[in-house]
Amino acid sequence: MLRRWQAIRQRGILGMNRRNREYIGRYNDRALYPLVDNKLRTKQLAERFDIPTPKLLHTVTTQHDVYQLHQYLPQGEGFVIKPVKGSGGKGIVVVDRVEGDVFIKASGARMTLTDLRRHVSNTLSGLHSLGGSPDSAIIEQRVIADSVVQAYGYEGLPDIRVIVCCGFPVMAMTRLPTRESDGKANLHQGAIGVGLDMASGQAISAVQHGQPVILHPDTGKALEALQVPGWSDLLTFAATCYDMTGLGYLGVDLVIDEQRGPLLLELNARPGLAIQVANQTGLLPRLRAAERRRQEALRWSPARRVEMAQETFAHSSKASSPEDSSVI
Amino acid sequence: MTARGPVWLIVFMLVIGVGLILHRHLQYDVPLLPGESQTLWLVEARIDFVADGQPVRVEMARPTPQQALVPLQETGASPGYGLNFVEQPHARAVWTVREAQGPQTLFYRSEILVSPGQAAVTMPAPVLRQRQWPAPYANAIDDLLQRAHSTSADNFSFSRELLKLLAAPQPLQHVVLLKEKYGSDMALLIADMLQQAGIPAAVVYGLQLEDGRRNQTLMPLIQVWQGEHNEIFAVPGRAPKSLEPEQLLIWNPGGQPVLDVMGARHSNIRFSMIRQQDAAYGALSEQLSGQYDLFNFSIHALPIEEQAVFKTILLLPIGALIVCILRILVGLRTSGTFMPVLIALAFMQTSLVTGLIGFILVVGAGLLVRSYLSNLNLLLVARITAVILSVIAIVGVFSVLAYKLGLTEGLKITLFPMIILSWTIERMSILWEEEGAREVVVQGGGSLLTAVLAYLAMSHVWIQHLTFNFLGLQFVVLALVLMIGSYSGYRLLELRRFREFAN
Numbered sequence: 001m002l003r004r005w006q007a008i009r010q011r012g013i014l015g016m017n018r019r020n021r022e023y024i025g026r027y028n029d030r031a032l033y034p035l036v037d038n039k040l041r042t043k044q045l046a047e048r049f050d051i052p053t054p055k056l057l058h059t060v061t062t063q064h065d066v067y068q069l070h071q072y073l074p075q076g077e078g079f080v081i082k083p084v085k086g087s088g089g090k091g092i093v094v095v096d097r098v099e100g101d102v103f104i105k106a107s108g109a110r111m112t113l114t115d116l117r118r119h120v121s122n123t124l125s126g127l128h129s130l131g132g133s134p135d136s137a138i139i140e141q142r143v144i145a146d147s148v149v150q151a152y153g154y155e156g157l158p159d160i161r162v163i164v165c166c167g168f169p170v171m172a173m174t175r176l177p178t179r180e181s182d183g184k185a186n187l188h189q190g191a192i193g194v195g196l197d198m199a200s201g202q203a204i205s206a207v208q209h210g211q212p213v214i215l216h217p218d219t220g221k222a223l224e225a226l227q228v229p230g231w232s233d234l235l236t237f238a239a240t241c242y243d244m245t246g247l248g249y250l251g252v253d254l255v256i257d258e259q260r261g262p263l264l265l266e267l268n269a270r271p272g273l274a275i276q277v278a279n280q281t282g283l284l285p286r287l288r289a290a291e292r293r294r295q296e297a298l299r300w301s302p303a304r305r306v307e308m309a310q311e312t313f314a315h316s317s318k319a320s321s322p323e324d325s326s327v328i
Numbered sequence: 329m330t331a332r333g334p335v336w337l338i339v340f341m342l343v344i345g346v347g348l349i350l351h352r353h354l355q356y357d358v359p360l361l362p363g364e365s366q367t368l369w370l371v372e373a374r375i376d377f378v379a380d381g382q383p384v385r386v387e388m389a390r391p392t393p394q395q396a397l398v399p400l401q402e403t404g405a406s407p408g409y410g411l412n413f414v415e416q417p418h419a420r421a422v423w424t425v426r427e428a429q430g431p432q433t434l435f436y437r438s439e440i441l442v443s444p445g446q447a448a449v450t451m452p453a454p455v456l457r458q459r460q461w462p463a464p465y466a467n468a469i470d471d472l473l474q475r476a477h478s479t480s481a482d483n484f485s486f487s488r489e490l491l492k493l494l495a496a497p498q499p500l501q502h503v504v505l506l507k508e509k510y511g512s513d514m515a516l517l518i519a520d521m522l523q524q525a526g527i528p529a530a531v532v533y534g535l536q537l538e539d540g541r542r543n544q545t546l547m548p549l550i551q552v553w554q555g556e557h558n559e560i561f562a563v564p565g566r567a568p569k570s571l572e573p574e575q576l577l578i579w580n581p582g583g584q585p586v587l588d589v590m591g592a593r594h595s596n597i598r599f600s601m602i603r604q605q606d607a608a609y610g611a612l613s614e615q616l617s618g619q620y621d622l623f624n625f626s627i628h629a630l631p632i633e634e635q636a637v638f639k640t641i642l643l644l645p646i647g648a649l650i651v652c653i654l655r656i657l658v659g660l661r662t663s664g665t666f667m668p669v670l671i672a673l674a675f676m677q678t679s680l681v682t683g684l685i686g687f688i689l690v691v692g693a694g695l696l697v698r699s700y701l702s703n704l705n706l707l708l709v710a711r712i713t714a715v716i717l718s719v720i721a722i723v724g725v726f727s728v729l730a731y732k733l734g735l736t737e738g739l740k741i742t743l744f745p746m747i748i749l750s751w752t753i754e755r756m757s758i759l760w761e762e763e764g765a766r767e768v769v770v771q772g773g774g775s776l777l778t779a780v781l782a783y784l785a786m787s788h789v790w791i792q793h794l795t796f797n798f799l800g801l802q803f804v805v806l807a808l809v810l811m812i813g814s815y816s817g818y819r820l821l822e823l824r825r826f827r828e829f830a831n
Contacts, residue, residue, distance in 0.1 A: 004823050007830035017656060018816040063707075090762060118705045125708030127758065189763065210828065277828065 012282030027248025091128025348800025530583025
């Protein structure tokens with residue numbers, strides 16, 4: 001047991017307690033949380049910083065609006081309904097296409113207008129929000145993922161999670177939905193996590209349920225061939241989110257739209273630890289490298305920080321070698 | 329907070345905590361282990377009545393030394409009243425006041441030492457009285473007494489035989505007849521019947537000694553004499569939980585009236601009690617010195633009713649500490665952070681097995697009801713309210729079922745916190761819909777495991793003894809919590825989660 005402890009520590013794995021105390025507790029000011037916990041505010045903020053987000057169609061704020069829901073839905077095309085204060089993808093409904101009165105989800109499940117209304121009504125009551133507080137729902141245009149990435153997803157939208165520490169993107173992965181995860185990009189529900197090389201956006205390693213996988217179980221494609229397009233832009237958007245929110249330890253979720261390129265989906269002030277498993281690499285050495293340069297980060301532009309990160313955290317680089325983890 | 333901050337705070341808390349514990353142990357002889365002590369019951373009687381503006385005289389019987397129980401020290405609290413403890417002809421407390429108006433409350437408190445070596449006390453038998461009964465009842469009584477007489481040898485066996493006749497599952501016609509007429513006061517009927525047969529007997533009242541009970545009433549019992557020796561018998565249908573002399577305090581040996589109030593109306597007497605594990609001499613010296621000492625600041629200065637409440641409250645930090653350990657050091661996931669502590673508190677009232685079965689039954693049935701409710705398209709608050717009502721209905725049904733099946737243990741599930749249960753059901757149901765059944769089992773199991781461990785800690789005799797008698801322990805717990813809160817190493821379950829990296 002002690003040996004395993006030491007081995008994990010040697011590999012620089014970040015544990016939940018250290019994450020909470022030394023990163024979230026130290027770098028994330030509570031007062032800034034509403035910026036990321038409220039998707040509407042995140043969206044407005046992103047606009048000011050020229051970070052593209054999926055197009056907002058409507059905001060539902062009152063139960064009265066729920067009865068007129070059909071008026072706000074786009075005719076004939078897909079859309080997404082999200083709780084404004086939701087977290088971890090809870091309460092998000094993705095409607096792929098509409099056939100008459102039936103709404104067909106990405107997974108193929110069918111919903112009626114009544115189902116949608118109930119869902120929005122629940123959302124307004126706070127069912128999906130943090131702490132159960134009353135909430136609003138937003139209706140967004142559905143993102144159609146870039147074909148390069150979408151080829152790896154199964155009945156859902158693959159997204160890209162970047163951990164940004166003190167303004168430096170330090171680690172990234174893409175989450176591929178599977179049949180088992182029901183089109184959702186949640187790793188603990190069976191989605192595949194693919195670790196990405198910070199330098200190029202090229203896949204390094206992939207895991208499902210914490211076990212290494214080579215091929216996508218549903219599409220059969222070799223995962224190591226995956227390469228995220230527009231990688232530097234994507235990292236720059238992620239790094240800009242630091243300037244945007246002031247949060248020093250941030251999970252940035254993005255998607256690649258087939259026409260608009262990288263879009264910001266949502267921000268997370270308490271990003272999970274599974275990214276380490278997907279990358280087969282511990283976060284700690286990279287986080288410490290980013291922390292050491294946090295004074296420079298304030299002067300540097302996001303593009304400059306990304307440049308440094310791509311150099312330092314490249315897959316073949318030495319920055320993630322065990323020697324660095326001796327710095328406590 | 330700087331890295332140094334918590335270290336000094338932790339040391340400070342530890343020093344204060346350990347210091348208080350040692351001070352109490354050394355200065356006041358409070359033992360650190362419950363085993364070193366004798367059991368002491370603090371019993372408090374509260375008399376309420378409404379005065380009319382006239383002189384008031386309240387007389388109450390006081391418990392006297394009896395088998396296995398010895399009253400040590402008695403006090404009364406009664407602002408404005410004169411109080412006398414009278415010993416002759418009977419032990420009584422007498423409160424008097426020239427004028428009183430409106431609702432009044434008097435307190436009487438006695439420390440009762442449990443001493444198993446104390447022999448039964450002999451006392452003279454009361455004078456025999458004969459009561460007259462109307463025709464059909466007199467014949468019935470004569471017949472019953474005849475039967476009891478023919479199958480018995482002495483006064484005690486006679487009483488047992490008579491009680492057996494009265495308590496028979498298929499009673500004789502005479503018994504049915506008597507119960508119809510005198511059923512409201514069986515105790516008096518039995519005592520009078522015994523007297524009729526020439527056996528000295530009296531109705532006495534006893535208090536069941538159970539830790540932390542409040543608002544208790546006295547139970548009627550029958551005291552029967554054979555010469556100077558006497559024995560206590562339970563009244564059929566109103567038997568106390570235990571007739572053990574150590575757990576049954578006879579309040580008025582000899583059958584004197586318990587309460588006698590003149591000049592006031594609506595009098596009422598209630599009892600609360602609490603068990604203490606104290607070194608008898610330590611407790612005595614503490615009482616005798618009677619000095620208020622800042623360092624001896626303790627819960628024991630409060631009335632017993634409040635002490636009983638604190639006995640539970642002081643255990644809560646222990647449960648919370650267990651939650652801290654399991655979540656931060658082990659990494660267990662629970663549904664609701666401190667919900668398991670509340671469940672553990674419920675377990676303390678119901679006993680572990682009954683509690684576990686009850687909890688699983690109620691939550692399981694609740695989940696079924698909730699899955700139906702989710703089809704009805706209700707607003708959130710209304711839905712949870714509906715779940716609360718369903719939980720109450722489920723608890724009601726289970727209680728009635730359990731009672732009909734003769735499982736009185738089943739009645740205890742009414743002690744569960746209903747609203748907490750409803751939220752648990754709601755959360756688990758959403759978890760089920762969103763994350764699947766596996767997550768429900770993981771979090772539900774984590775919650776139950778935490779609740780069971782918290783229960784085991786909180787119901788441990790030694791821990792109960794320490795938390796109640798040493799307030800300093802709370803500082804130690806606080807220091808531990810601060811230490812755990814400053815821990816940033818791996819959780820036990822993370823070693824499993826990241827096991828790939830160890831190869």
